[in-house]
């Protein structure tokens with residue numbers, strides 16, 4: 181079980197987490213998504229007990245996470261800035277994680293090291309970015325910790341290795357179902373692996389849903405511009421595009437679409453109603469309020 185109750189954490193004037201609440205009570209593969217700076221890493225570090233909340237509380241296995249030895253032994257967080265000893269070679273790091281984590285599987289670590297073509301005698305600090313990510317995944321999966329948090333495990337990996345990684349994570353989870361949180365900017369790639377989505381926006385949970393509900397929360401509506409313009413006045417739209425003079429598309433909430441009470445005839449003859457991808461859903465829901473990119477080059 182992991183639970184955040186109104187967790188807030190600031191760094192100076194910067195609020196990394198802002199009244200963040202959610203709960204995961206049993207084995208689930210959850211994707212933690214959000215734009216840059218949304219608070220994903222801060223949330224994972226909070227659950228790992230590395231950060232103390234300013235207010236609220238993060239619980240892991242019913243205990244406050246901060247500096248808890250019980251939490252440390254039952255949870256692994258892999259992330260780019262893991263504090264390994266300087267000059268440690270991969271086999272030494274595997275041994276030290278094996279000593280710490282009760283469920284650590286050395287045979288699995290060995291198989292993953294071979295699969296990822298890593299050299300156990302090589303110092304971690306000499307690995308390329310993608311190879312270092314591969315090694316962190318070795319530790320993250322071989323630890324078999326009841327709570328497994330993978331912060332951008334695919335950083336620097338080439339596309340074919342990223343595909344393999346998603347399969348590995350899924351196979352590992354099927355073999356040993358547990359709470360797994362994976363943060364990633366590659367939602368379109370990783371979504372087949374996931375059961376749930378935790379969308380973090382401005383330090384808070386914007387959505388926590390199963391993948392299907394997340395994806396179907398927005399919908400695309402296309403039709404003649406005057407027809408669409410009439411509907412647009414009644415709902416909040418997340419995007420609008422014109423396709424030539426004859427067609428206009430809007431993106432709106434599926435619940436708002438249902439409330440419009442359109443007849444079946446209107447839907448079939450006058451409008452094209454389509455689902456959108458989960459990645460587009462994420463993009464529309466979190467669209468930045470910042471400037472227009474055309475302003476950068478057009479004077």
Ligand SMILES: Nc1ncnc2c1ncn2[C@@H]1O[C@H](COP(=O)(O)OP(=O)(O)OP(=O)(O)O)[C@@H](O)[C@H]1O
Nearest residue numbers: 191194195196214215216217218219220221222223
């Ligand atoms: N140690 C720190 N010191 C100061 N500010 C921090 C620190 N850690 C995080 N922040 C700030 O908190 C906010 C959230 O950062 P965080 O790394 O959690 O976001 P993220 O969603 O993981 O981003 P990204 O996708 O870019 O990795 C950012 O504004 C960041 O600058």
